[in-house]
Amino acid sequence: MSKKLVFGHKSPDTDTICSAIVMAEMQKAKGEDVEAVRLGELNKETKYALEYLKVETPRLLEKVEEGQEVILVDHNEFQQSVDGIEAAKIITVVDHHRINNFATAEPLYYHAEPLGCTATILYKLCQIENIEVTPKMAGLMVSAIVSDTLLFKSPTCTNTDKEVATKLAEIAGLNIEEYGLNMLKAGTDLDDFTAEELISLDAKEVSKNDVKVVIAQVNTVSIEDVFKRQKELEEAINTKIEKDNIQLFVLAVTDILNSNSELLVLGNRSDVVEKQGKLENNRLFMPGVVSRKKQILPMIDKNLD
């Protein structure tokens, strides 16, 4: 039997990468032959975390072979997963998202909880299965929780996430406020990205009632700074829309200091977002909105009905 592969979603974020590495460590502790891999380029936030923690970047996986045993973390929807996933053998999933467009031919281990971060669940599983949490694993899990909860400010953040992050920071010897803010800020340095890169750094595709939607998100400390490049971003989005036959593309530009987002909305089904509020210059400001999963996606999902 070849090695099992562990990975998170495409357009990897810090939770996806760190949780894949931690999950691989957990399986190795149980004597399994596993390798953590990634499905795309690291963003700057994740790079900052791995460099700070002196952890090697997992290798890039382009596609999986038929029958390959895989473990999914931080996602389950096939369109967010690796190419070839339909023919792989999914043996385990640990996730904190809704379940959608997911199916297996055989029973599997699937553990999901409505928590702010996959890494929080992994920590709980370590406790249950008596797996030692090393300082390296703790540092990776803290990074994931800080990232997914925007340092506990996101509405997706639960008390459990906070409690677990505090315990993990102690094991890792990290000052969570200082390290966390530095890590988040590293992720908002968008200057040397092309517009094409910006709109695909953290993009998730969902489909409902035959409408193909992409919701991309970038974090920033200044929404206006990002919108200085609006024309260029729109061109990149329109090219993407045409190429991939997308009906609705939403780019959420999220101010991580003040917890607001401004959406840039394009596509022939932008009416789906207009049900929420009138677009001006293709833009909609959403005060208090920072979470794609808990705020933006449910809004779009509801309006698609």
Added chain:
Amino acid sequence: MSKKLVFGHKSPDTDTICSAIVMAEMQKAKGEDVEAVRLGELNKETKYALEYLKVETPRLLEKVEEGQEVILVDHNEFQQSVDGIEAAKIITVVDHHRINNFATAEPLYYHAEPLGCTATILYKLCQIENIEVTPKMAGLMVSAIVSDTLLFKSPTCTNTDKEVATKLAEIAGLNIEEYGLNMLKAGTDLDDFTAEELISLDAKEVSKNDVKVVIAQVNTVSIEDVFKRQKELEEAINTKIEKDNIQLFVLAVTDILNSNSELLVLGNRSDVVEKQGKLENNRLFMPGVVSRKKQILPMIDKNLD
């Protein structure tokens, strides 16, 4: 907020009923307001178990209202669940089946393991969450495990199922061999069922590539006894096929003493089963086959590709 409802699948079996009752007890122990309900008539095996254990039969639920909070045990596929499930709010699932035709708009608690029985997973969750297992709960879980594993003879049975059942039998004060065999035998008394009842006692519907398949199963101590009613059974199946527009109906008659099954196969896609072996008089004997989930369903699933 109204009471949460806990239930297993339609055409309830012993695991579905007992796990729903146990799950409700577990939630009550955590201070939740929940009620276990059932989606259909109890089979004779389950009736035997509840009477022996002096446990009340849950009330029948016909459909759920929009937004009703529900907890699913022992199933996830919507076509096996209650009418109205699409508009209910699924907050928790504990299951041991593959995941298919299941989706939620929001993150949820989902725990599945590839074990022989849902009740085995519930016992593990009691351990993890420090919930006391009462003799009543233990008796229900033993009954579920005996039923789903055919007293440990099914290929779906794992060492964990055996170990857990042994511990539970001790708590419940039950002789597992004696109680288990009596319970299984009670379930094979098919005489006073009409043919219509027999083919729907334990029937599961699955769909793939637009082919609608129903796989029903009855346990017996004599396959020949059941096939004495073949003509009558075929009439009932053909009526059902026409009424519900079914392409393939498989009735698995399973000999629980010798661990074999004979399939009765009807429908315009019976070729799907013929890929496995030639039907004679609409029948196919499958030595060593007792598990719908682990043996019959994967065979059909594969042949439907």
